[in-house]
Amino acid sequence: MNKFTKLGVSALCGSLAAVSAANAGELTVTGGVDMSWVSLDDSTTGNPIGMGSNLTFSGSGELDNGWNVALSVAMLNQDAYSNTNVVVTVPTLGDIRIDQGSSGTGIDRMDDVTPTVWEEAHGAGIGSGLNTVAGSSGGSLIEYTPNMMPDGLTARLAYSPDAAGSNAGDKASSGMSTSPEGSAYDVLLVATDALHGMEGLTLYGGMSKISQDSNQSGYDGDQEEQSYAIIYAAGGFTVGYQWSEEDTGASSGVLEYENTGYGITFNVNDDLSVGYNHFESDQDNDTDVTMEATSYQIAYSVGGASIRIAEVDVDNSAYQTATMYDKSGTVLSVSLAF
Amino acid sequence: MNKLTKVGLSALCSSLAAISSANAGEMTVTGGVDMSWVSLGGGQGVTGNPIGIGSNLTFKGNGELDNGWTFGVTVAMLNQDAYSSTAVNLTMGSFGSLNFNQGDSGNGIDAYDDKMPTAWEEPWGAGLGTGIQLVKGVGANNNVQYTTPTVFGITMAVAVAPDMGSADVNDKGTASTNDNTGKGMDATINVNPSFGTEILSGLNLFVGGHYTEMYVDSTPSNDRYEAVGGVTLDIGPISLGYASSGIVTGKTTTATDVDWYKNHMYGVAFNVNDDLSISYGDHESQQGFVNPGDSRESVHMDVQSWQIAYSMGGASIRYAKIDASNASYQKTSMYDKDANVISVSLAF
Numbered sequence: 250m251n252k253f254t255k256l257g258v259s260a261l262c263g264s265l266a267a268v269s270a271a272n273a274g275e276l277t278v279t280g281g282v283d284m285s286w287v288s289l290d291d292s293t294t295g296n297p298i299g300m301g302s303n304l305t306f307s308g309s310g311e312l313d314n315g316w317n318v319a320l321s322v323a324m325l326n327q328d329a330y331s332n333t334n335v336v337v338t339v340p341t342l343g344d345i346r347i348d349q350g351s352s353g354t355g356i357d358r359m360d361d362v363t364p365t366v367w368e369e370a371h372g373a374g375i376g377s378g379l380n381t382v383a384g385s386s387g388g389s390l391i392e393y394t395p396n397m398m399p400d401g402l403t404a405r406l407a408y409s410p411d412a413a414g415s416n417a418g419d420k421a422s423s424g425m426s427t428s429p430e431g432s433a434y435d436v437l438l439v440a441t442d443a444l445h446g447m448e449g450l451t452l453y454g455g456m457s458k459i460s461q462d463s464n465q466s467g468y469d470g471d472q473e474e475q476s477y478a479i480i481y482a483a484g485g486f487t488v489g490y491q492w493s494e495e496d497t498g499a500s501s502g503v504l505e506y507e508n509t510g511y512g513i514t515f516n517v518n519d520d521l522s523v524g525y526n527h528f529e530s531d532q533d534n535d536t537d538v539t540m541e542a543t544s545y546q547i548a549y550s551v552g553g554a555s556i557r558i559a560e561v562d563v564d565n566s567a568y569q570t571a572t573m574y575d576k577s578g579t580v581l582s583v584s585l586a587f
Numbered sequence: 588m589n590k591l592t593k594v595g596l597s598a599l600c601s602s603l604a605a606i607s608s609a610n611a612g613e614m615t616v617t618g619g620v621d622m623s624w625v626s627l628g629g630g631q632g633v634t635g636n637p638i639g640i641g642s643n644l645t646f647k648g649n650g651e652l653d654n655g656w657t658f659g660v661t662v663a664m665l666n667q668d669a670y671s672s673t674a675v676n677l678t679m680g681s682f683g684s685l686n687f688n689q690g691d692s693g694n695g696i697d698a699y700d701d702k703m704p705t706a707w708e709e710p711w712g713a714g715l716g717t718g719i720q721l722v723k724g725v726g727a728n729n730n731v732q733y734t735t736p737t738v739f740g741i742t743m744a745v746a747v748a749p750d751m752g753s754a755d756v757n758d759k760g761t762a763s764t765n766d767n768t769g770k771g772m773d774a775t776i777n778v779n780p781s782f783g784t785e786i787l788s789g790l791n792l793f794v795g796g797h798y799t800e801m802y803v804d805s806t807p808s809n810d811r812y813e814a815v816g817g818v819t820l821d822i823g824p825i826s827l828g829y830a831s832s833g834i835v836t837g838k839t840t841t842a843t844d845v846d847w848y849k850n851h852m853y854g855v856a857f858n859v860n861d862d863l864s865i866s867y868g869d870h871e872s873q874q875g876f877v878n879p880g881d882s883r884e885s886v887h888m889d890v891q892s893w894q895i896a897y898s899m900g901g902a903s904i905r906y907a908k909i910d911a912s913n914a915s916y917q918k919t920s921m922y923d924k925d926a927n928v929i930s931v932s933l934a935f
Contacts, residue, residue: 273901276618276935306618306644308935313900318933320620322642322668330668333642335620335933347622349640350667389638414636418666419621420714420928423635 273318274310281586287374289578299374301326315340323351343396349389349416355407355435356384356455362478363512364487366524366557367582370510370544373559374580377542378567379530380506382474382493384457385409385433388423389416392435401443407435412459429468429498433459453478453491461498469500485516505533520550532568540565557582611658612650618643619934625714629910629924641666656680663691686732689755695746695773696795697726699815703854704826706866706905707930710854710892713907714928717890718915719872720848722813722832724773724797729755729762732773740779747772751799767808769800789821793830801837809837817852824858842878849873866894874916886916905930 283301288294303326309319317338323331332351338344348354360381361369371377390409398404413430414423437455442448459472476493488511495506507530514524523546530540546559562577621641627634648660657678663671672691678684688694700721701709711717725748732746751771753762775795781788799811817830831851838844854868869891876883890911897904907928914922 272617272935273619273933274935276616278616306616308618308933310901310935312902318902320618320642320933320935322618322620322644324668328668333620333640333667335622335640347638347640349638349642388636389640391638409636410638411636416667417636417639419623419639419641419930419932420625420708420712421623421639422625422627422637425633425635 272310273312273320274308276306276308276320278304278306279587280304281584283582283584285374285580285582287578287580289375289576292573292576294578302328303331304328341396344392344394346392346394347389348386348392351386354384354386354390354392355405356382356437356457356474356476357386357435358405358437359453359455359476359478359491360493361491361510361528362453362480363489363491363510363526363528364480364514364524365512365526365544366514366522366546366548367559368544368546368557370512370526370528370542370561371563373544373546373561374582375542375561375563375576375578376566377540377563379508379528379540379542380495380532380568381508382455382457382476382495384435384455384474385412385459386435387412387430388414388433390433399444401441401445403439403441405435405437407433407437409433429461429463429465430472431460431462433457449482451480451482453480459498463498467501468498470496470498472496472498486513487515488513503532503534507531507533522548524548530568534568536570538565538568538570540568542566553586555582555584555586557584610650611652612648614646614648617645617647617935619932621930621932623714623928623930626927627715627924628926629921642668643671644668681736683733683735686734687730688726688732689729690727692723692726694724694730694732695726695744696722696724696775696797696813696815697773699775699793699795699817699830700832701830701852701870702793702817702819703828703830703852703868703870704819704821704856704866705854705868705892706856706864706894706896707907708892708894708905710868710870710890710909711911713892713894713909713926714930715890715909715911715924715926716914717888717911717924719850719870719888719890720834720874721850722795722797722815722834724795724813725751725771726773728753728771730771737779740781742777742779744775745773746775767802768811769802771797771799773797786822789819789826791819793817793819799837808839809835811835811837826856827854829853838877840877842876842880843883844877845874846877847875849875862898864896866896868892868894872916886913886918888913888916890914901934903930903932903934905932 280303285299286297304324306322311317319336322333325331334346334348336344336346371379385407388409388411390407392405392407394405410432411423412433413426413428417423435457440452455476457474461468461471463469473496478491480489490511493508497503510528512526514522516522526544528542532538541564544559544561548557559580564575566574566576623639625637644664646662651657659676661674665671673689674691675687676684711719725746728748728751730746730748732744734744748771751768752766756762778792794816797813801808801810812835815832819828834848836845850872852870856866858864872888873885875885893908895906910925912923914924
């Protein structure tokens with residue numbers, strides 16, 4: 250129970266914003282809903298109607314010393330907790346982000362950056378079980394984005410003391426984990442035309458290393474990931490290619506994943522866009538398996554609403570070769586943003 | 588199901604407001620985040636990932652009825668959007684107030700579990716798990732509390748939970764348990780005997796009691812009783828406090844059952860200036876058994892904490908050094924623990 254907490258509330262504008270001099274800033278909420286109709290070709294669809302609600306509470310403000318702070322608390326479908334993060338902007342250093350539960354830090358920022366008009370081929374409604382690079386994002390972490398980099402170059406450094414640790418509340422730690430994973434760090438670089446001079450070209454490069462207890466059965470090394478991507482936008486077209494690799498550090502079972510993906514999109518006008526996206530993942534196991542996901546997509550926006558259609562094919566989903574793991578279907582989605 | 592509810596939305600001021608003439612009042616949201624780095628020592632074991640993040644959101648509504656009575660509604664979520672509590676407070680002018688409470692710990696004797704002054708948190712609540720037993724009364728159950736107006740510095744409250752130990756249920760629902768607990772009742776008195784003097788304006792005396800009705804069937808036992816009494820004093824920048832509390836569990840037959848707890852606590856806090864404060868607190872808890880044989884001597888747990896807190900605008904930085912001996916009422920050396928906790932909080 251806090252004893253000296255200073256809290257003030259005002260009801261300015263008769264609304265939900267609440268601020269006082271002792272608060273760091275204002276808190277607002279945004280959100281929306283995504284409604285979908287999924288039709289599977291060769292398996293039982295069941296009820297095709299899907300609905301995803303999301304709420305994000307955001308706050309921002311400036312401290313007495315001139316540092317800026319921003320808070321985001323996000324909930325996904327059915328009010329399921331998603332993520333909390335705080336970004337502290339120190340004028341001469343850059344951004345320091347303390348993050349819990351998200352997948353948007355470190356190398357995980359570029360798990361799949363190939364262009365799409367809506368979703369990745371493996372994320373548009375047909376479950377694929379694809380393994381992508383995730384780096385240190387599994388546990389609560391700290392990400393640093395320095396602001397003294399050359400123009401056009403963004404660097405992000407992420408560190409997690411225990412990548413397998415559960416998300417602990419304040420005044421708590423995750424405790425012992427049975428996972429072999431220990432501390433982890435990610436490095437991510439993004440270069441735009443302000444650095445290399447070629448307008449429309451964006452280059453990505455990232456690596457991650459998670460220390461692992463090699464004394465634990467089934468592991469003989471650290472987990473290492475790397476990913477590179479090149480994206481080029483010209484006129485209404487955007488094309489991109491990405492390659493990534495994960496060395497699991499295991500001594501048996503799945504030893505490695507190697508992923509390649511590419512996509513092309515075309516903005517017909519300000520509201521309508523079409524795209525094609527393909528992603529392929531090789532799993533190095535006792536029996537090697539290649540999973541492929543391909544999707545054609547159309548997206549149309551009308552104000553705060555968006556309508557999307559995706560035709561999706563997935564072969565060997567979840568890295569399984571039986572016929573039932575070859576899936577395809579059509580997904581219609583309507584979203585509203587508030 | 589409401590059939591004639593009228594709802595109107597306005598987006599004035601680009602914020603979260605939702606109001607219409609059919610609504611009882613306004614809703615606001617506040618929240619914040621607490622980030623901590625915990626370093627465990629002693630017999631505690633593995634720290635794991637030391638980063639902890641606690642997010643909290645509180646939705647509040649308030650309004651006024653046609654007869655002039657005012658009301659407030661609070662719905663609170665804690666870490667990772669976990670539901671915490673809902674409370675409705677009805678202020679009836681000079682008749683005092685009624686509070687309907689679900690899941691909170693703010694009613695009855697639970698509000699006095701540890702009111703010792705601190706710069707940040709109680710010694711047992713700053714990041715080192717101790718398993719300490721405190722008075723809680725009806726606070727953890729659906730309950731209703733009546734609070735009198737403050738007269739001559741005296742405020743009294745009575746809280747009732749119709750069935751202790753039952754789960755919190757939604758509206759139009761009921762809950763029952765097959766355990767041996769029945770209704771519970773708390774009564775508390777807080778006295779601020781300033782007598783118009785400056786030096787006594789910071790003096791608070793409080794006392795409270797609780798009982799839980801126990802049914803005697805397969806597990807013979809008596810009613811459960813809890814009590815607390817203490818004093819706090821603010822003199823300028825210094826705050827002092829001392830309190831004692833006790834629990835009689837009502838268990839009588841099984842030798843290894845806990846019969847009672849006795850707690851003593853004190854704390855001192857000093858506000859160096861408007862932003863910086865320091866404190867020291869100690870909370871001692873003794874556990875006794877139904878049959879205190881050779882292997883069941885009473886156990887003393889002791890938790891101490893030094894704390895420093897610094898605020899700058901909406902941000903607060905806190906540090907706590909915590910030592911606990913015989914945590915969880917266990918005597919082996921692994922239950923002698925210590926921790927260093929650094930916390931940063933932002934309020935919005």
